[in-house]
Amino acid sequence: MTPAIHFSLVDHTIDCPSLAAALADPAAGAVVTFDGRVRDHNDGRLVSHLEYQAYPALVVSTGQKILEEECARHGILRARAAHRTGALAIGEVAVWLGVASAHRGPAFDAARVIMERLKYELPIWKKETYADGHTEWVGPDNHSADTGFPREVVPEWKATLLEIWISEGNNFRGRHEQASLTHEIRSVPQVECIAGMGLRGDRYFGYKENFKGQVTFFDEDAVQAVRDYSQKPDLSSSVFRRNLIVRGVELGAWIGKRFRFQGLEFEGSEECKPCYWMDQVAAPGAEEFLKSNFRGGLRARILTSGVLRVGQ
Amino acid sequence: MNSYTVSYFGLLAERRGVSEEQLTSHAGTPSELYRDLDATHQLGLTIENFRVAVNDEFTEWSHLLETGDRIALLPPMSGG
Numbered sequence: 001m002t003p004a005i006h007f008s009l010v011d012h013t014i015d016c017p018s019l020a021a022a023l024a025d026p027a028a029g030a031v032v033t034f035d036g037r038v039r040d041h042n043d044g045r046l047v048s049h050l051e052y053q054a055y056p057a058l059v060v061s062t063g064q065k066i067l068e069e070e071c072a073r074h075g076i077l078r079a080r081a082a083h084r085t086g087a088l089a090i091g092e093v094a095v096w097l098g099v100a101s102a103h104r105g106p107a108f109d110a111a112r113v114i115m116e117r118l119k120y121e122l123p124i125w126k127k128e129t130y131a132d133g134h135t136e137w138v139g140p141d142n143h144s145a146d147t148g149f150p151r152e153v154v155p156e157w158k159a160t161l162l163e164i165w166i167s168e169g170n171n172f173r174g175r176h177e178q179a180s181l182t183h184e185i186r187s188v189p190q191v192e193c194i195a196g197m198g199l200r201g202d203r204y205f206g207y208k209e210n211f212k213g214q215v216t217f218f219d220e221d222a223v224q225a226v227r228d229y230s231q232k233p234d235l236s237s238s239v240f241r242r243n244l245i246v247r248g249v250e251l252g253a254w255i256g257k258r259f260r261f262q263g264l265e266f267e268g269s270e271e272c273k274p275c276y277w278m279d280q281v282a283a284p285g286a287e288e289f290l291k292s293n294f295r296g297g298l299r300a301r302i303l304t305s306g307v308l309r310v311g312q
Numbered sequence: 313m314n315s316y317t318v319s320y321f322g323l324l325a326e327r328r329g330v331s332e333e334q335l336t337s338h339a340g341t342p343s344e345l346y347r348d349l350d351a352t353h354q355l356g357l358t359i360e361n362f363r364v365a366v367n368d369e370f371t372e373w374s375h376l377l378e379t380g381d382r383i384a385l386l387p388p389m390s391g392g
């Protein structure tokens with residue numbers, strides 16, 4: 001004899017037809033069912049797949065309790081619900097609910113309230129993977145995963161990363177009145193950003209706690225302007241010793257602001273002030289030139305870890 | 313000192329680096345336990361919107377713990 005009301009947690013494809021068949025009841029004039037499926041977008045970002053994690057014992061007891069309470073409240077004759085765990089692709093069913101009642105009013109009402117409660121009360125956590133490879137734990141109703149409060153929408157830069165420069169050591173910093181060191185600066189096609197630390201392989205990686213210059217951005221327009229100013233059309237963007245040469249964003253507008261770039265989150269901290277070494281490597285007066293119009297670049301902290309790639 | 317089994321989920325499990333651990337502690341309630349774990353491991357999350365379960369039942373952060381209890385720390389949920 002099958003139970004009238006049953007909640008299950010499964011780690012494989014939910015058998016929707018079988019669950020629906022269990023709702024058959026000669027006294028039921030109305031059967032309402034709901035599929036919760038994996039959507040291809042969230043918060044304006046493309047989702048590639050997702051994963052559900054559960055606390056099994058408590059999910060099953062809570063799910064069963066929710067069904068029994070609401071079925072009693074609404075006069076529901078039979079109910080089935082199932083939630084999946086593990087990895088799911090776009091379009092797959094994550095949660096299924098069906099209720100059977102004599103009349104349609106209670107069936108629709110019960111289905112609605114049960115779904116709301118399942119979403120808020122089941123100890124289940126969703127982790128989304130986006131098209132850009134970035135992953136994130138999602139909070140209730142897409143709120144923040146760590147506080148449960150509404151998430152700020154962090155604006156996304158529509159900029160292109162043209163070059164990445166990293167160097168093992170400082171050539172100029174702290175070397176007043178001395179000749180520069182000769183740490184090579186290397187151009188790389190991609191670089192690993194570690195939140196709170198910097199760019200792996202770069203001299204400022206882990207330099208100090210909460211360092212404002214974990215990464216530096218520099219505008220390609222500024223590179224070109226200095227080339228024109230110093231009449232050196234082939235001047236390499238490496239001479240500025242900024243990490244990331246970008247095009248398409250006004251760097252000065254991002255001081256104190258969070259932003260997303262290639263799926264990673266940063267926070268602009270301050271302008272990157274040029275030093276008098278610029279007069280040597282570019283041309284006399286270059287330092288002053290760079291100080292105007294925010295040409296020195298943007299220092300930023302890294303808030304999420306991941307990889308930045310040239311050309312995107 | 314009491315012995316406890318602590319389970320972590322979601323973002324909290326990633327911060328802690330494990331999904332479950334056995335430990336001994338002077339903490340008498342889940343909120344004291346979380347405070348100690350946060351201080352030791354810099355979990356960096358506040359429990360304002362977290363829930364807690366002891367021995368597979370939702371309970372309060374002020375629940376009086378006994379040795380052998382299994383405590384589950386539950387960040388904001390996103391099922392459904």
